[in-house]
Amino acid sequence: MPRSRKSQIALEATPYYHCTSRCVRRAFLCGRDEHSGNDYEHRRGWIEQRIMALASVYALDICAYAVMSNHYHIVVHINAEKAKAWSDTEVIQRWHTLYAGNLLSHEYLAGKDLCDAQLKVVSELVAEWRERLGSISWFMRALNEDIARQANAEDGCTGRFWEARFKSQALLDETALATCLAYVDLNPIRTQMAATPETSDFTSTKERMAVAQETLESSEPHQPKNLFPFVGYPRQDMPAGLPFRLQDYLELVDWTGRQLRDDKRGSIYSEIPPILERLNIDVEHWVYNTRHFESQFKSLVGTAISIKSKFQQFGYQRVPGLGLAELLT
Structure with missing residues (x-):
């Protein structure tokens, strides 16, 4: 039985969530419709611009995103403390x-x-608006309704543009977070829409790489101001941000992208990216998960230990997906 969106969010368990929305059949975000001859590539830009506009209003941080041909992915961080700090006027x-x-x-x-x-x-x-401005459901509603209105107006039609409400996955630990970030950023590579991460249009990884490349080699790489920053590995007095080093993550995405393109089963990996070593993630499992993350895992994503310790906070009576959780390590 489908679970309500509210039951899929538990801030006491994790502030990180992966959301996906898909178009109805025959609807386009990009590409050319063979029947009408219309090119819809510009609609991907609509979503990217809308995501950033909404992020400046809501108490949600954008960790990663990728806009594909008929769907998009987004990883968000719910910033509850930010929402609490706003004055009533704000x-x-x-x-x-x-x-x-x-x-x-x-x-x-x-x-x-x-x-x-x-x-x-x-x-x-x-009080009601403060809660809504920190809600993934309200964020996705504001995003999808705006895009649907624009698309329907352009097509001169009415009715559904999105096939259903968005899907959501809770990312319970660093392993799940790193895997999901890479899965989202590498979507264009996996579907052969782009050859390299830095040429993957309408993705967060392209934006991060473009800004990092503008930085002098002797200094710490700069990061996009509109994306949740990488702040290094967990430590005392850690600032708000993703718990990885930016350089390590970009190297991980580049390395993983090469494995996805080469698709050489049984190949020997001479160098293991630092993030995989720190999180003790099996390399074969990592490459598999970055291909099948969305279909492999359901609403709760994490190691077996994380799921066992947090599943009740989401209202589950039984521990879900323990067998699949073993693939995360």
Whole structure:
């Protein structure tokens, strides 16, 4: 039985989630429709731009994304502390950038005198909007509805553009996070839409590599301001960010991309990327998972230890997917 989106999110277990949306049959994000002759490549840019615009409003950080021919992937980090730190005024201002609000919220921003009953209503609205601005469901709704309206207007039609609500996977530990990031970033390589990560259009890895290449060799590589940064391996007083070194991750993506392109079964790996060594991930399992991550794992992704310790926080009565979890290491 399908589980509600709310039951698939548990911040006490993990702030990281992988989400996917697919178009209905015969709908296009890119490519040429053989029947009509229309080219829809520009729609991939719509999604990339919308993702970044929404990320500047919501309390969600973009870790990775890839816009494909008829679907897209996105890995997000829910920044609950950021949402809590917003003032009531900032919450209303952010909400008004996307939605109309109501008379009281506009009067509050205008500095008009409101009675206690009106202020109570505003306070209740702020609490609701603050929660929504930290919600993956509301983020994906704002993303998909906007793209669907644009596509339907361009096609001169009505009805569904996306085949169903988005799918979500909770990434319970560093192993799951690293595997999912690489899986998303390497989608164009795996489907032969691009030859190398740095030429993979509409992906986070292309953006990260482009910015890193602009940095002088003697300094720490720069990172895109609109993406959740890599901040190095876990340590005391660690800043907010992905728990890996950027250089190590980019090398891992490049190395994995070569394995996916070569597709040489039984080949001997002379050098193992540092991230795989640190996380003690089996190389064969890693290459397999970066090919089959989405189909291999369901709603909870992590090592067996992580799933056993966190499955109840998602409302499961029994431990799910332990056999598949063994493939993560």
